[in-house]
Amino acid sequence: xxxxxxxxxxxxxxxxxxxxxxxxxxxxxxxxxxxxxxxxxxxxxxxxxxxxxxxxxxxxxxxxxxxxxxxxxxxxxxxxxxxxxxxxxxxxxxxxxxxxxxxxxxxxxxxxxxxxxxxxxxxxxxxxxxxxxxxxxxxxxxxxxxxxxxxxxxxxxxxxxxxxxxxxxxxxxxxxxxxxxxxxxxxxxxxxxxxxxxxxxxxxxxxxxxxxxxxxxxxxxxxxxxxxxxxxxxxxxxxxxxxxxxxxxxxxxxxxxxxxxxxxxxxxxxxxxxxxxxxxxxxxxxxxxxxxxxxxxxxxxxxxxxxxxxxxxxxxxxxxxxxxxxxxxxxxxxxxxxxxxxxxxxxxxxxxxxxxxxxxxxxxxxxxxxxxxxxxxxxxxxxxxxxxxxxxxxxxxxxxxxxxxxxxxxxxxxxxxxxxxxxxxxxxxxxxxxxxxxxxxxxxxxxxxxxxxxxxxxxxxxxxxxxxxxxxxxxxxxxxxxxxxxxxxxxxxxxxxxxxxxxxxxxxxxxxxxxxxxxxxxxxxxxxxxxxxxxxxxxxxxxxxxxxxxxxxxxxxxxxxxxxxxxxxxxxxxxxxxxxxxxxxxxxxxxxxxxxxxxxxxxxxxxxxxxxxxxxxxxxxxxxxxxxxxxxxxxxxxxxxxxxxxxxxxxxxxxxxxxxxxxxxxxxxxxxxxxxxxxxxxxxxxxxxxxxxxxxxxxxxxxxxxxxxxxxxxxxxxxxxxxxxxxxxxxx
Ligand code: GAL
Numbered sequence: 001x002x003x004x005x006x007x008x009x010x011x012x013x014x015x016x017x018x019x020x021x022x023x024x025x026x027x028x029x030x031x032x033x034x035x036x037x038x039x040x041x042x043x044x045x046x047x048x049x050x051x052x053x054x055x056x057x058x059x060x061x062x063x064x065x066x067x068x069x070x071x072x073x074x075x076x077x078x079x080x081x082x083x084x085x086x087x088x089x090x091x092x093x094x095x096x097x098x099x100x101x102x103x104x105x106x107x108x109x110x111x112x113x114x115x116x117x118x119x120x121x122x123x124x125x126x127x128x129x130x131x132x133x134x135x136x137x138x139x140x141x142x143x144x145x146x147x148x149x150x151x152x153x154x155x156x157x158x159x160x161x162x163x164x165x166x167x168x169x170x171x172x173x174x175x176x177x178x179x180x181x182x183x184x185x186x187x188x189x190x191x192x193x194x195x196x197x198x199x200x201x202x203x204x205x206x207x208x209x210x211x212x213x214x215x216x217x218x219x220x221x222x223x224x225x226x227x228x229x230x231x232x233x234x235x236x237x238x239x240x241x242x243x244x245x246x247x248x249x250x251x252x253x254x255x256x257x258x259x260x261x262x263x264x265x266x267x268x269x270x271x272x273x274x275x276x277x278x279x280x281x282x283x284x285x286x287x288x289x290x291x292x293x294x295x296x297x298x299x300x301x302x303x304x305x306x307x308x309x310x311x312x313x314x315x316x317x318x319x320x321x322x323x324x325x326x327x328x329x330x331x332x333x334x335x336x337x338x339x340x341x342x343x344x345x346x347x348x349x350x351x352x353x354x355x356x357x358x359x360x361x362x363x364x365x366x367x368x369x370x371x372x373x374x375x376x377x378x379x380x381x382x383x384x385x386x387x388x389x390x391x392x393x394x395x396x397x398x399x400x401x402x403x404x405x406x407x408x409x410x411x412x413x414x415x416x417x418x419x420x421x422x423x424x425x426x427x428x429x430x431x432x433x434x435x436x437x438x439x440x441x442x443x444x445x446x447x448x449x450x451x452x453x454x455x456x457x458x459x460x461x462x463x464x465x466x467x468x469x470x471x472x473x474x475x476x477x478x479x480x481x482x483x484x485x486x487x488x489x490x491x492x493x494x495x496x497x498x499x500x501x502x503x504x505x506x507x508x509x510x511x512x513x514x515x516x517x518x519x520x521x522x523x524x525x526x527x528x529x530x531x532x533x534x535x536x537x538x539x540x541x542x543x544x545x546x547x548x549x550x551x552x553x554x555x556x557x558x559x560x561x562x563x564x565x566x567x568x569x570x571x572x573x574x575x576x577x578x579x580x581x582x583x584x585x586x587x588x589x590x591x592x593x594x595x596x597x598x599x600x601x602x603x604x605x606x607x608x609x610x611x612x613x614x615x616x617x618x619x620x621x622x623x624x625x626x627x628x629x630x631x632x633x634x635x636x637x638x639x640x641x642x643x644x645x646x647x648x649x650x651x652x653x654x655x656x657x658x659x660x661x662x663x664x665x666x667x668x669x670x671x672x673x674x675x676x677x678x679x680x681x682x683x684x685x686x687x688x689x690x691x692x693x694x695x696x697x698x699x700x701x702x703x704x705x706x707x708x709x710x711x712x713x714x715x716x717x718x719x720x721x722x723x724x725x726x727x728x729x730x731x732x
Pocket of ligand 1: 248275276314374375446447497499
C-alpha cells in the first residue's frame with residue numbers, strides 16, 4: 001500500500017492492521033451445534049443480531065413432518081469446521097464445501113443457476129437483469145448436492161462467495177492453466193480459486209446464527225427448510241386458474257367489457273386484476289377507489305363476482321397523504337418517504353393492525369380476494385432510486401438496508417394475515433420476498449421479460465421456498481406469444497398481464513399497435529390457440545392442487561429443478577431450462593421461434609404427453625413440437641388425472657377426470673380434496689381420493705377423510721403403453 005493512499009484513508013489503514021493482527025484466515029472457534037428442530041442445527045457465533053429472518057418468521061416449524069423426513073442425530077456440517085472472524089467490517093464466515101458439491105439457491109435468480117463458483121449479494125433489486133446475485137428475493141440460504149442446506153440468519157446485505165476466493169498460501173487452491181491467455185475472459189477466469197470454501201461477508205454484524213438443514217438428499221434439505229418456516233403455501237383452488245390484468249387506464253365500464261369478452265368467448269379466467277387506476281392516488285397509494293374511474297365499486301365487484309371472477313387489486317405500501325389511515329400509521333413509519341408516501345414499518349404490530357383494519361373493512365370484506373403488492377423491492381443499481389435509502393431508520397429498530405431485505409416479506413405477511421383472520425385463502429402477486437417465505441401465499445413477478453430467464457426463475461425459486469410467475473405481456477410473434485403462455489401455464493400462477501395495453505395480447509401482440517387499437521389479422525387463430533393452451537392449465541388443476549398440498553404438508557416444492565430429484569446424475573447439474581411440475585410432469589419449454597430442442601430425460605421411463613410415445617431416460621433427445629404445444633414428458637408409472645377444463649372454479653366445482661395410466665405397474669395417485677377456499681383443511685376437514693390402476697383390474701377409486709363433498713369424479717381410465725422411441729430419433 002502506498003503511503004499517500006494510507007494518508008487519504010486512515011480508517012482503511014487501521015483495518016489492515018487489524019486483519020494482519022488476527023491473521024489472513026478466519027479462525028476456528030469452539031462453537032457448538034444445537035439441534036433446534038428435527039434435522040436442523042443452530043451454530044451461534046459471537047453476538048448475533050436480534051432482528052433476523054428467523055426472529056421475524058411468524059410460524060412454528062412443522063416438527064412432525066420434519067421427523068417423517070428422517071431425523072439424523074448429527075449435523076451434516078461439523079460446528080468445528082465453521083470458521084469466522086470479526087473485524088471493523090463485520091463478520092466473515094467460512095463454511096466448508098465438499099470437493100464435488102454443487103451449490104444452488106440464494107433466492108430467486110433469473111440470470112444465474114448453478115451457483116458453484118459464483119458470488120451472490122443479498123441485495124434486493126427491482127429488475128433482475130443483473131449477474132451480481134442481487135434479486136427481487138435474495139435469501140441467505142443455499143443447498144448443495146452434498147445433501148444439506150445452510151441458512152445464514154441475517155438481514156444484512158451479506159455476500160456469499162461460493163468457492164471462488166483465493167487465499168494467500170491457499171492449500172486448497174486449484175492449479176493455474178499453463179498457457180498464456182489471449183482473451184480477457186480466459187485471463188480472468190484463470191484464477192487458482194478454492195472450491196472447498198463458502199465465504200460469507202456480513203457487514204456491520206457482531207455475530208451470526210448459522211442454521212444447518214440435514215438431507216440426506218438436497219430435496220429433503222429444501223423440504224426441511226420449508227417445513228422449518230411453517231410449510232409451503234396452499235393456494236385457494238381459484239388461485240390455480242388463470243389471472244388476467246386489465247389496462248392501467250381502464251375505468252369501470254372498460255374493465256367490465258373485457259371481463260364479459262372473456263366469458264362470452266370461453267377464455268378461462270378466475271381472477272381479474274385492476275392496476276393502479278382503481279385508486280384515487282397511486283404512487284403513492286390512497287387505497288381508496290377513484291371516484292372518476294370507479295364510482296360504484298360495490299356494484300363493480302358484484303358484477304364481477306356474478307360472472308365468476310375473483311377481483312385482485314394492485315397496490316404498494318407507500319401511504320399517500322390522502323390515505324384514510326395516513327396519520328394513524330405515521331408514528332409507525334420510517335423517517336424517509338417514497339413518492340411522498342409513508343413507509344409503514346410492518347415489523348410493528350401497530351402498523352400491521354392499522355393497515356389490516358383498513359384493508360379488511362374497506363376492501364377484503366367488500367369482496368376483494370387478493371392483491372398485487374408492487375414496488376416493495378429496491379433499486380441498488382439505479383442512479384435515481386425511488387425506494388427508501390439504506391440509512392433510513394424505522395421505529396422498530398431496523399435501518400433501511402436491513403428493511404429492504406424484509407420489506408416485501410413483512411408486507412406479504414401483513415396482507416396474508418388479513419385473509420387468515422377471516423378463514424379465507426388468498427393467492428397474490430408480489431415483487432419482493434426473502435428467507436423463510438414458503439408459507440406466504442404470494443408469487444413473485446418482475447418487469448424483466450427475458451423468456452429463458454423467466455424459466456430459470458421457476459427452477460431457482462424452488463431451491464429456497466419461493467414461487468415465481470413468468471407472466472405473459474406483449475410478444476414478438478405468434479410463436480413467442482404461445483411459447484410464453486405455455487411457460488405461464490406451467491408455473492405456480494398463470495398471469496396474462498396487460499397492464500400496459502388495452503386489448504388482450506392475442507388481439508395484438510405489438511404493444512404500440514395494441515394501444516392504437518389495431519387488431520392483428522391472425523387474431524381469431526391466436527384466440528383459439530390461447531384458449532387451448534389455457535385450457536391445458538385448467539385440466540391440470542387437480543394434479544397441481546395435490547402438488548401444492550404436498551408443499552404444505554411435506555415442504556416439497558411443486559416446481560423443481562431436475563438436480564433436486566436426481567442430484568447424483570451430473571447431467572442434471574446445469575440444466576436450467578427443464579423442470580418438474582409435481583412428481584410426474586417434466587416440462588421443457590421452447591422459446592421464441594424455436595421448433596425443436598434437446599431434452600435430457602433422467603433415468604427411468606418417460607412418455608410424451610402428446611403422443612404417448614415412450615422414451616428411455618438417461619439420455620437426451622431432439623424434440624420437435626408445433627408452436628401450440630410445449631414439450632412435456634410424464635414419468636413412467638404415473639397416473640395422471642386430467643380434468644375437463646372449466647372456465648373458472650367455484651366452491652361447487654367437481655372436476656370430471658380422465659386418468660391416464662402411463663406404463664405398468666402404476667403408482668397410486670392421491671388427490672387432495674377440501675372446500676378449496678378456507679383453512680378448514682388444516683383443522684382436518686379434508687379428504688384423500690386414492691386412484692389405483694392395474695392392467696388386470698383396471699381403475700379403482702377409494703376416498704378417505706372428513707370432507708364430505710367430492711371434488712373429483714373419475715369418468716374414464718386411459719392406459720398409455722406407448723411405442724418406444726430410440727434415443728437418437730426426433731420424437732414428440
Ligand atoms: C409496475 C409493475 C407492473 C405494473 C405497473 C403499474 O411497477 O411491475 O406490473 O403493475 O407497475 O404501474
